[in-house]
Amino acid sequence: DTEVTQTPKHLVMGMTNKKSLKCEQHMGHRAMYWYKQKAKKPPELMFVYSYEKLSINESVPSRFSPECPNSSLLNLHLHALQPEDSALYLCASSQAYSRVIRSGANVLTFGAGSRLTVL
């Protein structure tokens, strides 16, 4: 299995709703990432988990709450979002950085994304 699976593909929510995005991989990767991408722009890193521990938080507002319950799953909990949070949310995974192997290291595998619309 060489895929990163994201659900749901599309999500519409109101500003008072609570919802979650889910990401799953079975490649044995121990680093997982959340990115936010606006139309025609590059992805912006939000969070990095390494060995199920949060290692990078790029000063993301607390209305976004990541969770990594096990080595295969990554969630992004959403609460009290704003319309400007509407975007494509991409999940990615890779070999953990502390176990870099020269020949195949540092390649991020991305999921197809969850398109979020906040009304």
Added chain:
Amino acid sequence: AQTVTQSQPEMSVQEAETVTLSCTYDTSESDYYLFWYKQPPSRQMILVIRQEAYKQQNATENRFSVNFQKAAKSFSLKISDSQLGDAAMYFCAYRSAKIGANSKLTFGKGITLSVRP
């Protein structure tokens, strides 16, 4: 901090022709990785090609090849025999090879490639 620059926002190529997408980067590190990712309208980011900075030989993957000029900090992507399915947004990206370093992947702004039939 590292930066990646893609100065051309859009390019167009005739089907079956060759096109080159430009990318420059700035870093003080000597060991790093460079990538080209493709994002078609289906929106999934797909790795096209990877280059390790310590390797002098330019990477090649079928119709895709790079021209890696380490001294000039240039990393261009050449697509040969362009196909309609190559139409997408292409991002150049940099990542440090330093163990324990911030594992951030730094992207350029991207270039939209259209392929004319």
